[in-house]
Amino acid sequence: MSRTSFLRSRWFEDIPVGEFHVFGSYTFSEQEIIEFGELYAPQVYHTDPDAALDTRYRGLIASKWHVCAVWMRLMVD
């Protein structure tokens, strides 16, 4: 069952400029950073925790496009 069925729909005209939301939080796991990296952004700083230590980022980081996708999910939810 969709959680949204309990909420009153709000339309364009109901949303004021300046409305502010916090969408919750999300924790990135090493495994999913690597999975996304291998599929879409195959640089070692997204795919190899050890080799990532020798890059400018000094460790495994999520692709910016992964971060964008997670932001989308937080907003949709």
Next chain:
Amino acid sequence: MATQPQTFWDDIEIGRTLETGSITLNARDIGVFARRFDPQPYHLDREAGEASLFGGLCASGWHVSAMMMKLVSDGLEAANIPLLGTGKVNWLEWYRPAFDGDTLSAHVTVSGKSRPGKGSGPDDHGLVECDIEVLNQNGKKVMALSTFLMIALGEAEAGGAAK
């Protein structure tokens, strides 16, 4: 895989272009990405997509963005251009949906070059500002962005700083 000599920041000229390979979208991949990151009906269900303002089952804009990164990454790899990181996205626009069955490729044009300021990490790269267009099989623009790529410096520019 790369067979050409390495091309460094120093060697890249403004106006240089790069054509990537291509990726063909299928409903399964569109659904896998959407269930995880963008679970909206027009990305999940063909009938819902056809009834939506997009007119068909189409990929999330972030899925298109991720595929753009894959195309550009593989294109740089094939051209033997060492990518050390990416920087700011100046702007990004989506122009039309990428539907199930569409084939996407990217076209990269170098629009500017600069050296990063002090305090931005190891002095081993230069910035290449690029316009990147993602086109479908009909040559129609699906998305475009302007962004910075961090490209390794050649020996001459890196001097003693290179490892």
